[in-house]
Amino acid sequence: MNETTGVEVVSAIMAPQMPRHQDILARLNKEQAQAVSQGWGPSLIVAGAGSGKTTVLTRRVAFLIKELGQDADSIMAVTFTNKAAKEMKTRIETIIGDRTRFQWIGTFHSMCARLLRKYVEDYKTPEGWQWSKNFVIYDETDSMNVLKAEMKKLGFDDKVFPPKEIRATISALKNDGYTYNLYAAEAVAYRERKIAEIFAVYQKGLATNNAFDFDDLILVFTDLMRRNPAVRASLTRRFQHLMIDEFQDTNKSQYEFVRLLGDVFSSPEEISAGRGRSLAGLTEQEVKDQWHERSLMVVGDVDQSIYSWRKADYRIFLGFQNDFSNCNMIKLEENYRSTSTILDIANSVIRNNTERIDKELRCNRDAGAKATYYEGSDQIDEAFYVVEELKRLKARGRAYNDATILYRTNAQSRAIEEVLIRSGVPYTVVGGTKFYDRAEIKDIIAYLKLTFNPKDGQSFMRVVNQPRRGIGKTSMERLTAYADQRGCSVIEAAVEAQRIGNLSPKTMAALSQFANCVFTRWRPRSVPEQLNEETGQPMGYKDPISGLIQMILDDTGYMDMLAEEAMNSKDELAVGRMENIRELLLVAKEFEDVADTPDLETFLTRISLVSDLDNEKLEKEDNLKLMTLHSAKGLEFPVVFLMGLEEGILPHMRSLESDTAMEEERRLMYVGVTRAEDLLYITRARKRSFINRQADGSSGFSAQMLPASRFLSEITPGLLSGFFPGASGGAGGGNTRGGGYDDENQEHWGGGGSGFAKKPSREGYIDDDSSSSRSGGGYYDGGGSDKYGDNSGGGNRTGGGYGNSNGGRSGYGGGNQYGGGQRTGSGSGGYGGGQRTGSGAGGGAKPAASGAGGGASRQVYRNGQRVEGLTTGQRKEPPRTFANQHTPGQFKPSMYDNTGRPGAPAEPEFERMVVGDVVQHAKFGVGKVEQVIGEGNKELYAITFGEPGKKILDPKFAKLIKLSPEA
DNA sequence: TGAGTCCCGATTTTT
């Protein structure tokens, strides 16, 4: 610690000429430098979009450590996402250097999970329910199952109390800071009392499984701190500096955590309960002294509060100054990110919100280009426009990495992905399909969870018959009934399966064998390597996770099961599943290499809290990122495409009725716009396919005309290039436009009645590139030379689906949706006046699938010849479709689907076999290769062994040793 | 236990 007092240090550091601070304070403006270099005490940083918030936070940490002599382990920084945490951690460690690790950074959830691991055994509910250190974290499915089971036991009618709704209610309560007993104390109405009852049994159910749900991590930990003043005291002593990012999206439960940990004074409740430290009656100096060498910094922007549905409440942010009377407020109002045009757009929209902190974003850049608006005839048209524009930008030297596509709902990605795949643009869906949601991955994780925490009944039930062990539903019911009656966990019941009546001997044996396997084989294998304190000898395993997974795979024959399925083509996705498991093994290995504490506990916690597999190799590649507006928070991109600007999409349908909800939608729009640095595109579709429910209960697809989003009309005229609807809004086709024209595009679009508009001239587009590089290319790819529809496996399905919904799109003429009639004058509507050649060819219901369709003269396929070079770095063959979906055939490509990942981990090597080879297998003994299935790196071998008979093995897994081939 | 059938829900956003 410093010899000097805090006050002196503060005044010293305020002098910017001190050379030793130069690197930390370099290139900061006055407010930023103030925020970074302020002294002790609470502070509120109002940080507008792009105002260098992350810089301030990272440098503040560095400043605390390097200049104020604080210990890195005395600082905790809370971010909103794991991704942000990771990024910030790297940046901080780079600045502080010295190989000092900055450990305590993460989301509220991960921080609390970590603390719970340490202190949970000090926690006991009034009923005596307890958890132990090796608790697991339940995802929505698991906790839903617990809830359902508990409700069933109490005989609740799930028509009256739909579990889904109850779960949502409980989650909301937890986020609002209600423990089950706190809520029970307040519940008055009948339904409230019933919910309180369910809440309690649900919580008890979680305890039985030694599990927490997401919300518990924070709620229980705050409850723990409240119930154990000693724990709280030791933690507040340890964490002297607390920083919270995205504070506007903090909910009550999280705020409680902040106050319990970060406030040196007690809450009013504590004081009225007769304990704690009050600040009443203290002089200003005395208050300051209390904060000596302590700080609490919250950073946020009310205009970016978009998580109220998760019970985030920006009023907590607004009220922060009241709660901390000696709070220092600093406003960061200088935007370094975006052009002034982009900022003006953002400001003109957000101005329509009522509840805000007054804040003026000053721009630091030039005007830049106008934002571009495009109105597609439908979502496919919209998507084609975006992709075409992307390629144009790419041709001019922008990387795909520079761009992002943002949308309101995940479902919107589908149309875009179809077009991206067709066009061969490499992309990644951020947060879309989740790696850890895949069935096979969940299975393996369940095995790991069960090994780690044998009490985990959900995991037990998930894998007990996977692969088949002859344990069916009835047996499971009897087992759980027995466990309930004995008050023990399911696995404990399984160990003594012989004692359970009415189970067949076979089932009993299978159960106890399985349970014993968990205890005697897997659990011991999960001990990480460490030195024995007495003997000094290393013990445990170097690879506690990957080794364990391998053992589980071997013991259970999980891979063999998949291999067999692949063979029988029972499950055409089985090969993909095997690849996914291999991927998981690599994730585990990598984790063992890099993690600070490479044990099962850390691995499982991380996996439970990270939804997507973050692949750094992938990040380095040039691929386009697709994400929802929510995921985009905190990120920035040179080029942003904001899609789906329609009433019902953005703002979302569910928000149309409420003013508060509408303001949140507007903030979403604001967040989207302010992600952009240089170029902003805003698009919408006049017609969108929906699934809607009829009055008679039936439902079906239907195309709906949606009016333009009100946010469009809130944008100051003149900032958008292209046509945009005026205040009256265009409800439907191009013939109902209500707005103005951009001065650079005097040309009228829209042919009128048909509802299809002629698109604006290329000239003067965005950056005055009058020599458009598009030599009159028809806008759409005819699909003729595209192999898309010929894709194997899932591809067929996709191809079919594509053709069905867009029959006419690919062929123009005779398609079922865009039949000639609608798309009139097919040759005249081309972008930039180009010809839409080949318009009449093809058509039919499935042009894409059949590979037919007119060969439109899109650039890359000019004259049917692929022009290479325009699509640098892009895959040449059609996208391989990984059969990795949990749901067969469902079209939901993800980063794993859109492969051609040059960065994909190298396939494990194996010795190639041919039919007739004699091999040795660790378990099955000697066998003979009967058949080779698949090819290349996906080869599987059908091998006949003596007693085990014929087995399908994956050579990458089964350690096969080739003996001499038989003559 | 496994195969077949029927019905329901799906589309808001995420740790």
Added chain:
DNA sequence: TCGGGACTCA
């Protein structure tokens, strides 16, 4: 429309 879960029957 389509997939998954609940339910039924062999």
